[in-house]
Each structure stands twice: as structure tokens, then as C-alpha cells.
Amino acid sequence: MRELQEEAKLRMPWQDVILQTSVRVLIPFIQLFGLYVVAHGHYSPGGGFQGGVILGAAIILMALVFGLPASKHYISENVNKTLSITGPLVYCGIGALCVLFGGSFLDYSALNKILPLGPIAWRSFGIFLVELGVGIGVMSIMLRIYRVLSSAGTIDQGL
Amino acid sequence: MARLVTFFIMLFFWVLISGMFDAFHMTVGALCCLLVTIFSHDLLFYGRPDLSWLRDIGKIMGYFPWLFCQIFLASLEIAYIALHPRMLDIIDPRLVRFRTRLRNTLSRVTLAQSITLTPGTITVNMAGNEFTVYALTQHAAEGLPGEMEERIARALEGD
Amino acid sequence: MNTVFLIAALGLLVSTAIAMVRVVGGPTVLDRIVGVNVVGAQTTILLILIGYLFDNISMFLDIAIAYAMLNFILAIGVTKFFLRRKSARGGGGGEEH
Amino acid sequence: MSILSVIVAVLLLLGVFFFIIGAVGIVRFPDFYSRLHAAGKCDALATALSLMAIALFNIRDFDWALFQSWDNLRVSLKIVLIILFVYVASPAATHAITKAAFIVGIEPWEKRKRNR
Numbered sequence: 001m002r003e004l005q006e007e008a009k010l011r012m013p014w015q016d017v018i019l020q021t022s023v024r025v026l027i028p029f030i031q032l033f034g035l036y037v038v039a040h041g042h043y044s045p046g047g048g049f050q051g052g053v054i055l056g057a058a059i060i061l062m063a064l065v066f067g068l069p070a071s072k073h074y075i076s077e078n079v080n081k082t083l084s085i086t087g088p089l090v091y092c093g094i095g096a097l098c099v100l101f102g103g104s105f106l107d108y109s110a111l112n113k114i115l116p117l118g119p120i121a122w123r124s125f126g127i128f129l130v131e132l133g134v135g136i137g138v139m140s141i142m143l144r145i146y147r148v149l150s151s152a153g154t155i156d157q158g159l
Numbered sequence: 160m161a162r163l164v165t166f167f168i169m170l171f172f173w174v175l176i177s178g179m180f181d182a183f184h185m186t187v188g189a190l191c192c193l194l195v196t197i198f199s200h201d202l203l204f205y206g207r208p209d210l211s212w213l214r215d216i217g218k219i220m221g222y223f224p225w226l227f228c229q230i231f232l233a234s235l236e237i238a239y240i241a242l243h244p245r246m247l248d249i250i251d252p253r254l255v256r257f258r259t260r261l262r263n264t265l266s267r268v269t270l271a272q273s274i275t276l277t278p279g280t281i282t283v284n285m286a287g288n289e290f291t292v293y294a295l296t297q298h299a300a301e302g303l304p305g306e307m308e309e310r311i312a313r314a315l316e317g318d
Numbered sequence: 319m320n321t322v323f324l325i326a327a328l329g330l331l332v333s334t335a336i337a338m339v340r341v342v343g344g345p346t347v348l349d350r351i352v353g354v355n356v357v358g359a360q361t362t363i364l365l366i367l368i369g370y371l372f373d374n375i376s377m378f379l380d381i382a383i384a385y386a387m388l389n390f391i392l393a394i395g396v397t398k399f400f401l402r403r404k405s406a407r408g409g410g411g412g413e414e415h
Numbered sequence: 416m417s418i419l420s421v422i423v424a425v426l427l428l429l430g431v432f433f434f435i436i437g438a439v440g441i442v443r444f445p446d447f448y449s450r451l452h453a454a455g456k457c458d459a460l461a462t463a464l465s466l467m468a469i470a471l472f473n474i475r476d477f478d479w480a481l482f483q484s485w486d487n488l489r490v491s492l493k494i495v496l497i498i499l500f501v502y503v504a505s506p507a508a509t510h511a512i513t514k515a516a517f518i519v520g521i522e523p524w525e526k527r528k529r530n531r
Contacts, residue, residue, distance in 0.1 A: 018285055021268040022507040028199040030387055032169055035191040036176050044380055054384060061391050064398050178489050234433060234460045241440040241453055252449055252523055275506035278456035281513050295452050322424045329431035336438035348516050349447060352454045359458040360434055363465045379493055386500060393508040397515045
């Protein structure tokens, strides 16, 4: 019993082959499900925030199982920063664009003047774009919070 | 090649979970599948860029019903133990170590997961080809690795 | 058929209540994790049954899938956190607490 | 009441029965590792049985000849996907918890300790 414990500790307790193989198969499906929740926000429960949480959770799962360096190889800090700026920017940009074209903030039917699809189609499409922005923002900021908290500020090793 | 296969698997999955076939949702779906493919194709087919997994999936489908049957029988045994008034006399927990003759990682992980799924035994550690298994009763400990290993070897390694 | 679903949902609630004993009174943190995991698995089924009772299956199914996924991630995350905290306390050397 | 309803009811109640067994197991078993036996596995089986029952019930008015009501079939396949997900994820989580307990050093209950 005792030496078995020592042996289990010695052989990289963080790197577990069983867990890694299972998670490797699961992550693409979790990501696709997160994207599905973002894309179908106006028909089913969910939307930008929930889908963003699932997308972020997929990458957090990766960071938990493969270690933080591997997840940094997957989405680097710079890309993450860019994404976390892009998300709110898309949201505010759509809103501001509506103001520019003569509507009120986030009044998507004003966008009809860019490309005449009809106000109803633009409302649906505008909600989708805004939710995309929210999703990207939530994903990257969740990932950022996890990275900072799990490594006590220095983003190198992680949990 | 791996990218193409991943894309079509993801597309199938998207059609299954989405259920909306208008042009907008299919376009979004194709874009999402492309995104997941670009990011995660090396996760799903790590180290196996050829098509050998297709044959494996077909073979492992024949293994699942047997596994499910085993799980059901063993669960009944656990139910008997859990509801027995003098439970402490029946159970006899012990650690078992054994070596497997399975060669590649995927089949070893399949064996480990099957052992964990079968009630009465849990895989504690897997280092190389050496398994450490925690068995609840003597009867469960004697049944290791036994027929399960043979079936996995037949399904995944073709011998 | 609704009656059967109702009975099954009530049975699930009973088993959730039993599993909660382990969550509340588990001697170690890992016991509580196991309890929470069991409660999560039961909640997945309960959500789908509620979906049938409310005649809105496709909506509750999405919630159930998300719940199952987050349940899995929660188990692994809490386990890793506990492992790290315990090893840091048990004589890790120069690591900060 | 067709034969399908009976099968669905039996599968569903069997699943709930195994859920209750798992819950009773994690309360009654003496140590951490044997609690995992009850928790991780009875739950996987119970989830599979209940979800199978629901998937079967969902295609009750599916017409195989005309291939109508595609939506019901899709929902059933989605439920099958949950089963597959649970069967990959649940043992992995159980294994992670077991290994963590093993490394932290929770002592297993042994028979001879009690006899001493």
C-alpha cells in the first residue's frame, strides 16, 4: 500500500493517461455544443453567456488535464487578450452602428440601411451577432480568470 | 485527412443537435464545424492520422453490448451487497496488481475504463502496462483481467 | 404514462435526499465530491423527466447535456484543486500556501 | 397501453431503483473507496437505463415506413449521445477521484483491522 502510493506520486500525478485520452475525445464535442448554444440563442435556452461558459469550460478542462502550458499552446495569452477585447467591441460596435444609422442603441432594424434584408431578418441577425460578441467575451475572460487564479498571478504552471 | 474526417464528424453532430435546416443555421453550423476542426483536429485524432480508427470503431461496437451485460450483472451484485444487513462480513476490499498484454494506449485506456465501469473494481493507477485495481470483493478480484482483456485485444488489436 | 414519469421523478428526489446525507456529513472533502457527482447524475435525468412533464423536451434536453458536461468538469476541477491544496500543506517545501 | 409503454416503465423504474441503490450504497459503505464503487457505477448503469427508456418513449409515434416526425428521432439520438458521453466521462471522473484519494493517502478499510 505504502510503496504503491509513493510510486503513484512519483510518476507525474498530474499527467494521467486515462484522463487525457478521455478528455481528448470529449473536448471537440463540448466545444461544438458550446457553439451550438451560442448560435441557437434565440430559439432555445441559452445564448451568448451560457455558450461562452461552456466554451470556456472546455478550455479550462484542457488546462486542468493537460496542464496550463498545453492550454497556453492551444490559445496563447496574446490571442486570449485579443479575444477578450473583441467580444465587448463587437457588442458595443453593433450597438453604436445602430445609433449611427439613425436608430437607438441596439435597435437592429436600423441596420437595414447597410444591406437591405428587411428589418425582421436584421433583428434576428443582429441578436445573433451580439450574442457572438458576448460569447467570445465570456469565454476569454473566464479563461483569463482561471489562469490568473490557478497560478497565483504568474501564468506559468497552474493547478 | 484528419481535418476532413473531423469536419464531417462535427457536421453530423451539428445536424443531430441542431435540427434546423434553413440556410442561415446551416451556414453558421458549417462555420462552427470549421472552427472546431481548425482548433481541435489534433485532439480527436492524436497520433493516428490514417483511417485505421474506422475499423476500430466498427469492432468496438460489438464489444459494447457484452460490456453492458457485464455491468448489469455486476450492478445486481453490488445492489445485493449494499442492501445486505451484515454488509461488512461480505465485502473484503483489496488491491490487485496485474500486467496487461495490450500494446497500444487506446486499448489500454479502454480496458481501464471498462474495469472502472464494471462495479466491484476501480482502476487506481495505470503506469505503462501495469494496472493497480481496487476490488471490493474476492470474487471481483479473481475475475481480473480475464475475458475482458481478451475481448478488447480481439476488438482493438486484431489478435 | 405521465404517472410513471411522476413516480420516477419522485423516486429520483428520494435518492437525491439520501445522497445529500453524504454531501452534508462526509468525513473528507472527496466524500463530498462523490456525493455531489451522484446528485448531478440524478439531476440530469430529473431535468429530462421534467421536460416530458412540461411537454418541452428539446429545450430541457439542452440543459441536461450542459449539466452533464459541467458536472464532469466540476468533478475533475475540484479533485485537482483538493490534490494541490493537500500536497501543498503536507510538506511541499518552499511552496506558498 | 402498448408493449412499448410497459418496456419503458420497466426500464425507467429499474433505473430509478439503481439510483436509489447507489445513494444507499454511498451512505452505508464503510470507507471512501467502497463508496466510490456504489456511486460511480450504479449511476452509470442507472443513467443508461433511464435515458434508454426515455429515448424509446420518444419514438413511440415514429413511423418507420413513412419516415415522418424526423424531429422525434433526432431527439432520441441526442439522448443516446448523452449516454455515450456519460459512459466516457463517468469512469474518467471516478478514476480521477480515486487516484486523488490514493495520492492524498486516505486509508482503505480492511477486514483484518476490524477483527483485531
